[in-house]
Amino acid sequence: MTDASMSPESVAPKSGLATIDARTRKRNAAEKRFRLYGMAAIGVGLLFLVFLFSSILRSGLPAFTQTVLDIEFVLTSEQFDTAESKMMKTGEYQNIFVAALQEQLEASGLEVAFDAKAIERIVGKPGGTIRSFFLENPDRIGTPVSFELAASSRVDGYLNGRVTRDTIVDSRFLMTTDLDLVDALRDAGIIHGAFTWNFITGTDSGVDNPGGAGLGASVIGSFFMMLVVLFLSLPIGVAASIYLEEFAPKNRWTDLIEVNISNLAAVPSIVFGILGLAVFIQFAGMPQSAPLVGGLVLTLMTLPTIIISTRASLAAVPPSIRDAALGVGASKMQSVFHHVLPLAMPGILTGTIIGLAQALGETAPLLLIGMVGFVAREYPEGFISGFTDANSAMPAQIYTWASRADPGFYEKAWGGIIILLLFLITMNAIAVVLRRRFERRW
C-alpha cells in the first residue's frame, strides 16, 4: 500500500492548462462572489438614492405650485358704476364674481349649489383684488379679463391629496360640503394647480398660511451667511495652512495644533452653535438671528475643513517644484506664492466650495443662535442690514416649516429641501469642474 501511494500515479496528476483544478476554481468563485457583493452594495446605495430623490420630488414639488381659481369674465361699465356707488364696494364685486362663476359652472353643465361663504372659504375675499384691478385699468372695463386667484391652502391640500374627505374636519377654513364645489370647479377646469414664483421669491408667512410661504428671505439670509463664511474662512484657512505646511517648524507645538485642527473637524456642529451663542451673542452682544452671527459660527465650523483640504493640496505639490524655485534664488515666500500656491489653487478652491456647501446645509448651530425661531417675513433693506438684521436661513427655514402644525408647511419643507439640494448640487458641480479644469500633471 505504501509503495502504491508513493508511486507516481497516485500523486496528483499534472493538469494541462485547459483543466482547472479545485484550488483555482475556489479562488475564481471567491473573486466572483466578491464582485457580486460590491455590485449589490452599490445597487442598495443607488436604490436608496432613487428612493430619496423620488420621495423628495413627490413631496416637494407641490410646494412650487399653487392651486388657483382661473376665471374669465366681463365687467360692464354699468356694473362698475353700480358697484362704485354702493357702500360695500368690494362685496358688490364679489357678488359679480360669484355670479360669473355660477354662469361658467352652468355652462360646463355642472350643477352645484353654493353660497358666497363657500367661495370665501375657497379663495378668500376676491372682491378687493378685482376692484383694485379695474380701478387701475379702467380701460379693461367691458372686455373679458381673466383672474387667477390663489385658492386657500386647504383646497390646495385637498387637490394634492394631503387632505381627503375622510380626514377633513368642518371648520371656518373649509367645510366638507365645499369639497363638492371644489370637485365641480376642478372638473370645469376653473380650479387647477399652477407654477408659482412665490415659493422661491416670497417670504415666510404666519403659521396659518402655508400657501403664501416662500423661501426667498431665507435664501438671502443664507447668501449673506455664506459671504461671511467665504470672506473669513478662505483667507484665514489658507494663511493658516500655508504657515503650517510650509513655514512652521515641526515640533511639539505644531503637532498639537495639527491634532487639534483635525479634532475640530469632528466636533459636533451644535457645540459650535452654543459657542456662538455664548461668545458672539451673550458676550460680544451681537444681534440674535443675524446672518453675521450665523456666518461667524459657520466660519468656525468650516475652518478645519478648509485647512485640512488646503494642507492636503499644498502637500500634493511635488517638492521638486519648491527645490527648483529655491535653487534659482527665490525666497521661501516667493517659492510658495509664485509656484506652490498656484499649483495648489484648484484643490484649495474645491475644498473651500465643499466646506461652504457643508456650511450651507448646517442647521444645528443656527438653532442655538435664534435663526430657527425667527419668522423671516421681510427681505433685508440693504446690504449692511442684510448682515445685521434678523433673518432665517434655508435649513433653518425648512426646520421651522417642518415643525409647524399645518400640514401645508410639510410640503413647503420638502420644497425647501429641493431648493437647498439644488444649491448644494450646483456648488459641488462647480467644485468638480474646477478640479477637472485646473488639474495639472507633472
Added chain:
Amino acid sequence: MNDMRIVERDVETNKVKIAARNVQVYYGTTHAIKDVSVEIEDKTVTAFIGPSGCGKSTFLRCINRMNDTIDVCRVTGDILIDDYDIYDPKVDPVQLRAKVGMVFQKPNPFPKSIYDNVAYGPRIHGLAKNKADLDDIVEKSLRRGAIWDEVKDRLQSPGTGLSGGQQQRLCIARAVATEPEVLLMDEPCSALDPIATAQVEELIDELRTNYSVVIVTHSMQQAARVSQKTAFFHLGNLVEYGETGTIFTNPVDPRTESYITGRIG
C-alpha cells in the same frame, strides 16, 4: 607614466573657488558628513563619486545652503566661496543661491512656459531692466543650455511638455539665467537616456569655460568623461580627492580602488 597622462589631460591649476574646511553635517543624530575639507577650483568640473548614502549629495547641498530647508539638518565648519564664509549669519541664503545655481536629479521645470521658466530667476532678482533685456537673457541662457534651437519657435509652450533630456537642459538654462558663478549638479543625468546624457555631458564641458561646476554622479564613466577633478566619498568621509586621471588610474586609498574597480558600492 602617470605624470605624463595627467599632462596629457591638459589640466591647468585654477584659483580656488570653493573651500570647505572641517565640514560636519548632522541629520538629527546621524552624522552624515564627517570632517570634510576640500578645495574646488574655478572653471573646473569637479565630480563627487561614491556609493549611495555616502553623503555626496548632502555635501553638494551645503554649498548653496539648500540644507537650510531641512529642519533637522545642522552644518558646522566653514565653506568659503571666494574666501567668504557662506554660513556667516550676514549671508542671505537667497542671494547665495542666485550665485550658486543648482540642477537637480529629476528634471523639474515649473509648470509654466519655457520662457517663464528661464525668465523667473532674472525677474525675481531684477536682472533685466526691460522686456527686451529679459528676452536677451532668456535667449542667451537657452543658448548656453544648448536647447535654443529646439525651443526658439515655441517659447510660450509649457516647459513640462518637453522630453526628459530637453527638460533637464531647460533646467540648466534656468540655472545659468541668474548668472551664477558656481553650478551644482545633483546627478543631472540619472533620469535621462544615453543620448540625452551625452548632450548634457557635452553641455557640462562647455559650461566649464564660465563656471565652476560641481557634479554628483553615480556613474564612474561619467565622472571620468566630464570632470577634471574627482572626489570620492565613502560613509560620510572624503576618502580621496585629486585629478580625475589619478583617481581612476592610480588611487592612493585602497577604498577608492575597491570602489572604482567595482568591489564595493
